[in-house]
Amino acid sequence: xxVVNVTPDSFxxxxxxxxxDAAVRHGLELVRQGADIVDVGGESTxxxxxxxxxxxxxxxxTPVIRRLAAEGVTVSVDTMRAEVAQAALEAGAKLVxxxxxxxxDPQMARVVAAYGVPYVVMHWxxxxxxxxxxxxxxxxxxxxxxxxxxxxxLVLAEGVAEEQIVLDPGLGFAKRPEHNWSLLAxxxxxxxxGYPLLIGASRKRFLGRLLAGPDGSPRPFSExxxxxxxxxxxxxxxxxxxxxxxxxSANADAVRVAAAWRRAGDAT
Numbered sequence: 485x486x487v488v489n490v491t492p493d494s495f496x497x498x499x500x501x502x503x504x505d506a507a508v509r510h511g512l513e514l515v516r517q518g519a520d521i522v523d524v525g526g527e528s529t530x531x532x533x534x535x536x537x538x539x540x541x542x543x544x545x546t547p548v549i550r551r552l553a554a555e556g557v558t559v560s561v562d563t564m565r566a567e568v569a570q571a572a573l574e575a576g577a578k579l580v581x582x583x584x585x586x587x588x589d590p591q592m593a594r595v596v597a598a599y600g601v602p603y604v605v606m607h608w609x610x611x612x613x614x615x616x617x618x619x620x621x622x623x624x625x626x627x628x629x630x631x632x633x634x635x636x637x638l639v640l641a642e643g644v645a646e647e648q649i650v651l652d653p654g655l656g657f658a659k660r661p662e663h664n665w666s667l668l669a670x671x672x673x674x675x676x677x678g679y680p681l682l683i684g685a686s687r688k689r690f691l692g693r694l695l696a697g698p699d700g701s702p703r704p705f706s707e708x709x710x711x712x713x714x715x716x717x718x719x720x721x722x723x724x725x726x727x728x729x730x731x732x733s734a735n736a737d738a739v740r741v742a743a744a745w746r747r748a749g750d751a752t
Contacts, residue, residue, distance in 0.1 A: 485521040485560065485728040486514030487686065490544040491528045507548045515557055518736030521579065523728060524549050524572075525562030529583055529657070535611065541568050550575040560604075566591035573599045581682075581728075583657065584608045585635045586642075597643030604682055605635050607654035618658040625670035628653050633677060650725060652682040661690035668715065671722040680725030685715040687730055713738045721745055 488511045490504075511522040526544030527536050536544075545561060545568065552559050553576025560579035561572035566589045569580045573595075581604040586592045588611070596603040607628045609618040621627050632651050640646065653667045653674055664685070667674070675681055685691065691711045692702035713734040716727045720742035729735045 485523050485682070485726050486511070486517070486519035486732045487562075487728060487730050488514070488522055488524045488548065489528070490524060490526045490548055504547050504551075508551045511548070511552045511557060511559075512555060514732050517732035519732045521558050521560050521726070522552055523560045523562050523581055524552070524577075525581075526568070527563065538565060538567060541565065542571055546571050546575050549577050553577065564588035564592070566595045570595045570599075573601060578602070580604065581652075582606065583652075583654070585632070586639050587635070593639040593642035593644050596639070596648065597645070600645070601648065602650055603639070603644055603648050604650045604652050605632065605639060606652035606657065607632050607635075609658040615658040619660045619663060621663060624659070624663040624666050625673050628667060629674055629677065632674070636677070636679070646679075649679045650682050651677060651679045652684060655683065655685050656688040656690065659690075661693055664688070664690045668718060668722075671719065671724065675723055681719075681723070682726045682728060683715070683719040683724045684728035685719070686712045686728060686735075691715070709734060717742045 488507050490507045511524070514522055524545050526541040541563065549559050549561060549572050559577045560581045561569055561577045562581045562583070563569050563572065564582055564584040569592060579602045580596050582592055583606045585605040585608050587608055609615060636649060639649070651674065655664045655667060671681060687705040687708045689702065691708040692705060695703040695708065695711060697703070709731045712729055716729065716735045717738040719727055720739045727735060
């Protein structure tokens, strides 16, 4: 899954694809690099970000999705709003990626159920302006698993079918670096819930901190793509359904390497 942020303030590439034409060109380039899905979002969810209006989010994403879908691209919409999800689906999107897992908008599950599309339910504890204060866990893998299971039960009760659901542990969302690493190591336990897993580690702060320079300064977001590809290989080998990334080529290669590794392991 390649990322197209139609925003001026996303943490890694804010503003680069804010123009509609630039966003469409970038989406098509991600497909050429090997993306199976292009994820279009119009609202930054970086820590500390404030929400944009419904009208602004619609204006940002709808025309980009319509044009990419017209080119035959499989598009997902990255949104927490049911109205944006519905408009995106009408414009040609085929998947809804909701970082709030339905908590931000109680109508979201009903929209997803009505359209019958895949629905990414992410682990989430609150909006960006205060999510860091919610990163408190005793056993992060157990707690994330339990909270995701509760979210799944609620969206199923709203009519979403089990085969529509994809789970995302929400790396970086109300998570400290040690929480992110524990969740990556604990993917097998999350997969026991019985749903495909999406992993979104691309360019996130925990990678920049891991790769900090001698003075302790985190590596810039845009210089964490090699580390992202390493995480992609780990996630793919562990059985992830999809990885969400900003740069596709190296990550597509990492998936191929992991697949070959798995095949060799199955044959021995």
